[in-house]
Amino acid sequence: MRIFSGIRPSGELHIGNYLGAISQWLILQEKNECVFCIVDLHGITTPYNPQNLQNSIFEIAIAYLAVGLDPEKSIIFVQSQIKEHAELAWLLGTITPLGELKRMTQFKEKIKRHPEYVNAGLLNYPVLMAADILLYQTDLVPVGKDQQQHVELTRTIARKFNQRFGKTFKEPNVLLARGAKIMSLQNPKKKMSKTDEPEGCLELFDSPEVIRRKIMKAITDTGKAIKYNPKRKPGISNLLTIHSLFSGQTIKTLEKTFQGKGYAQFKKSLAALLINSLGPFRQKRKELLSREVYVKEILSQGAKRAEVIAQSTLEEVKKKMGLV
CATH class of the missing domain: 3.40.50.620 (HUPs)
Structure with a gap:
């Protein structure tokens, strides 16, 4: 095919x-x-x-x-x-x-x-x-x-x-x-885009420092519960989706893991996951830039x-x- x-x-x-x-x-x-x-x-x-x-x-x-x-x-x-x-x-x-x-x-x-x-x-x-x-x-x-x-x-x-x-x-x-x-990190009701404001778009080859900064500054919602609800909590729901797709864990599992732990701890976990997951891509790109x-x-x-x-x-x- x-x-x-x-x-x-x-x-x-x-x-x-x-x-x-x-x-x-x-x-x-x-x-x-x-x-x-x-x-x-x-x-x-x-x-x-x-x-x-x-x-x-x-x-x-x-x-x-x-x-x-x-x-x-x-x-x-x-x-x-x-x-x-x-x-x-x-x-x-x-x-x-x-x-x-x-x-x-x-x-x-x-x-x-x-x-x-x-x-x-x-x-x-x-x-x-x-x-x-x-x-x-x-x-x-x-x-x-x-x-x-x-x-x-x-x-x-x-x-x-x-x-x-x-x-x-x-x-x-x-x-x-x-x-x-995947929605913008700064406006979770809008699709992530290359034309988005820089802090709202997480690029594949962003450095660990930039990934950490963008995730920690990502817009969340009122309250502290890590719950998936795109209508009422679009910010944390977007971050849960990203975590789930990169970690392979279901959103339900993530909700249980972070129950009672607040947004800051969840964001730190997500930033670490993304830095690790995207690391091989950054390394390969670095090699290819010289070839x-x-x-x-x-x-x-x-x-x-x-x-x-x-x-x-x-x-x-x-x-x-x-x-x-």
Whole structure:
């Protein structure tokens, strides 16, 4: 079974990315053919710094490798290195209804967030995402709920193309991320995000000192009871979720362990757990930062492998459309 997933090169990865998506990728790569893409063409649809883009791409590549993605088991590459992504997106755009794009929830949210940066690329984002997925004849797309609508549109586009030009694309299925949604440490009613205030986002490669500071400063709730209740106690509930996912202990077990012990003691335990759990990732990243040639060679080899599949698919598409 072929899996496709990608991540934008916009800032360092945080624990929400890891628990929600990457930990699932590590399991998938063991028994499937996985294609993991750094989607830089998507990244330029919202405000970014051109001078920092190549470094951001390199940092994401290192992060992929540091957390355990294996270039022997998976294809890892940069989207813009494969020109077929952009070409297929244009071709698919000719059969995608404009109304479908305008009703996309992500489009509406992004134009609210960046009213000064409303562009055609943002509107066509789901078409490029469809091209990313369909180019590799993907069976399964692991995504969060916020991207589910885009994958459903991908299925619609594949169906429309197949009906009009003949069977060409597989209709990919959604694999929703298993991990619970991790919330901001400073605003536990809001999802943790790379664009969040720094103290609210716990990055995968934060130093032990920074981890300890962020956890100890994390917003909790009135009272001292360590109880899971997302509506009434969103702060401590978020921290319990993080502890449970990293320790493997159930939330019920944690509630019993910390009964009558107060927030400070719980936070100290969580900080120690995270420092220990994330330590190997920090060490691996440190090693890879000094091996730039090795990392770039992995991306180059990944691009070559991806290109073989991409060229084959695009050639068939162009034949079906009468372009060759």
